[in-house]
Every structure is written in structure tokens, then in C-alpha cells.
Amino acid sequence: MPELPEVESVRRALERVMVGATFDEVVLRRPDLRTPFPEAFATRLTGRTVVALTRRAKYLLAEASSGDSLVMHLGMSGDFRVERAGAPLEIGVHDHVVFRMSSGARIVFNDYRRFGFMDLVPTAQLTNHASLRALGPEPLSASFDAATLARACHRRRVAIKIALLDQRVVAGLGNIYAVEALHRARVSPFRRASTLATRSGGPRESAVRLAAAIKHVLEHAIDRAGRADDRAGRFRVYERAGQRCLRRGCGGRIARRLQAGRSTFYCPVCQR
DNA sequence: CCCACGACCTGCTGGC
DNA sequence: TGCCAGCAGGTCGTGG
Numbered sequence: 400m401p402e403l404p405e406v407e408s409v410r411r412a413l414e415r416v417m418v419g420a421t422f423d424e425v426v427l428r429r430p431d432l433r434t435p436f437p438e439a440f441a442t443r444l445t446g447r448t449v450v451a452l453t454r455r456a457k458y459l460l461a462e463a464s465s466g467d468s469l470v471m472h473l474g475m476s477g478d479f480r481v482e483r484a485g486a487p488l489e490i491g492v493h494d495h496v497v498f499r500m501s502s503g504a505r506i507v508f509n510d511y512r513r514f515g516f517m518d519l520v521p522t523a524q525l526t527n528h529a530s531l532r533a534l535g536p537e538p539l540s541a542s543f544d545a546a547t548l549a550r551a552c553h554r555r556r557v558a559i560k561i562a563l564l565d566q567r568v569v570a571g572l573g574n575i576y577a578v579e580a581l582h583r584a585r586v587s588p589f590r591r592a593s594t595l596a597t598r599s600g601g602p603r604e605s606a607v608r609l610a611a612a613i614k615h616v617l618e619h620a621i622d623r624a625g626r627a628d629d630r631a632g633r634f635r636v637y638e639r640a641g642q643r644c645l646r647r648g649c650g651g652r653i654a655r656r657l658q659a660g661r662s663t664f665y666c667p668v669c670q671r
Numbered sequence: 672c673c674c675a676c677g678a679c680c681t682g683c684t685g686g687c
Numbered sequence: 688t689g690c691c692a693g694c695a696g697g698t699c700g701t702g703g
Contacts, residue, residue: 476682510680511682512680566698576696
């Protein structure tokens with residue numbers, strides 16, 4: 400589930416039930432996720448109030464009144480479920496963390512592949528945190544545009560698809576939206592990243608289209624995430640191998656190829 | 672610095 | 688029916 404739009408929608412759900420509420424109880428049902436939980440994880444949170452619930456790339460950040468921030472990542476399969484006060488407690492095998500909040504809500508972290516993680520760091524040191532330090536610009540912020548993208552791609556010889564997955568280039572894109580953005584921008588995923596920039600590192604026309612496409616697909620996905628969604632029709636290329644390209648007048652057939660071990664879906668006709 | 676690759680986990684699908 | 692390979696929306700550490 401979780402690329403930037405899905406993480407953002409989880410953030411909004413958690414914000415409603417966590418901000419202003421206090422951790423009454425924190426239960427760890429195992430000692431680790433991808434990494435061990437930090438020392439005294441539960442006791443450092445218990446009794447503290449959540450001041451803010453923000454997001455950086457695919458990371459969720461819960462700032463606690465203690466001066467610590469809870470850093471959470473959903474990995475490939477992580478998700479939070481919110482249960483209202485009084486709901487019967489039903490814990491599954493892959494429910495690893497339970498927060499009982501003063502609002503009465505119970506928040507359960509489920510992650511069957513366990514690629515997610517949680518860490519607790521002093522809020523003042525958040526920007527130095529190993530996972531957050533090297534992140535590139537937020538794609539939906541004003542600081543991300545064609546010029547930023549071109550500069551980041553300038554000296555990279557890897558394929559543009561690979562560059563888009565590099566969180567230092569742009570923070571929060573994953574396999575699905577990288578592929579969707581490239582299709583929307585009519586840019587081939589196999590082009591070298593450096594071909595989006597001029598010799599001096601300025602944006603070419605393709606960089607302008609790609610930066611705009613990245614913003615568009617992410618914003619669109621966040622909008623949709625709020626509604627009860629039909630999975631069908633969510634994507635224009637992802638998982639559509641063998642089907643017709645949806646670009647008007649194109650008529651190509653969507654193909655699938657592996658790049659760095661991950662599926663790339665693209666239209667060989669309109670993406671150049 | 673850049674880049675490729677394997678590791679970490681479980682579950683589902685499709686082919687034989 | 689069972690079994691097994693391949694694949695799944697992410698990141699990190701280790702090499703060259």
C-alpha cells in the first residue's frame with residue numbers, strides 16, 4: 400500500500416485520533432520490526448501527549464510532549480487501524496504494536512512482512528536522523544520543480560525510473576507513482592536521468608513535464624485515497640501490461656520490464 | 672560520489 | 688491436489 404499518497408492518508412487518519420491525546424498504554428507484541436524497537440520504547444511514550452502528526456516522504460512523525468518524536472515507516476505492508484473506544488480487542492498474528500490513547504481510540508500497527516520500523520528520537524535531532532537526513536525535496540512542495548529535478552538528475556547515469564526511486568532525488572515516490580508519472584510525462588523509464596538536464600544542469604522540456612506529472616499523480620492519488628475506492632481504474636499504466644495505452648490517440652500496448660529487480664510498466668509508443 | 676546487488680519478511684498466484 | 692518459482696507498493700548495507 401504505502402507510497403506518499405497512502406502514507407499521507409494514514410497521517411490524516413492518525414492525526415484525528417492522536418493529536419491532543421495521550422498514550423495511556425503502549426504494547427509491543429514483539430521486540431522488533433525491521434529493526435529492534437529502541438530502549439524503553441513503551442515507557443518513554445506512556446503518559447505523553449501527541450503534539451503534532453506530520454509526514455516527511457514516507458515517514459510518519461508523531462511529536463510527543465516529552466520532546467521525543469516517534470518516527471514510523473510502513474515498509475511494504477504496514478498499516479494502522481483505528482478502533483473506537485469499546486470495540487472488542489481482536490489481535491491478529493501480524494498486529495505488532497498497540498497504542499491505547501486517552502481518547503479511548505485503540506491504534507493497531509499491522510505489518511505482515513515486517514519491513515516497517517519505529518524509532519524514538521529527540522525532536523530537536525529529527526533532521527539528523529539517519530533515515531531523514533538524506534531525503535530530497537518533498538514533491539508537493541514549492542521547492543520541488545523542474546529545475547530541482549533537473550539538477551538532481553544532472554550527473555546521474557542511471558535510468559530515470561531508477562533515479563525517481565532514489566529518495567535523495569525526490570522524497571516519497573515509489574514504484575507505482577514513479578511509473579505513473581513517467582507515463583503521464585511521456586518520458587521513457589529507460590532514458591538516462593542526465594538526459595532531462597541541459598549541459599549546465601538546467602531543465603529540459605522533459606524535466607518540466609515530469610516534475611508537473613509527479614505533482615499531478617501524487618495530488619490526484621491523495622484526493623482519491625479519501626474516498627471509498629474502486630481499485631480498478633486507479634492506475635494508467637501500473638499492472639496494465641498487454642492492455643492498450645490510455646493516452647488519447649496513442650493505441651500502443653503497455654509493456655512490462657524489470658529494472659533493478661522491480662517491475663516497470665510503460666508504453667513503448669508514446670514514452671520517449 | 673555513483674551504482675548494482677542482495678538481504679530483510681510473509682503471502683499470494685500461476686504453472687506444472 | 689500439492690509444490691515451487693516468481694512476484695509484491697521499501698530501505699539498508701556492502702561491495703566495486
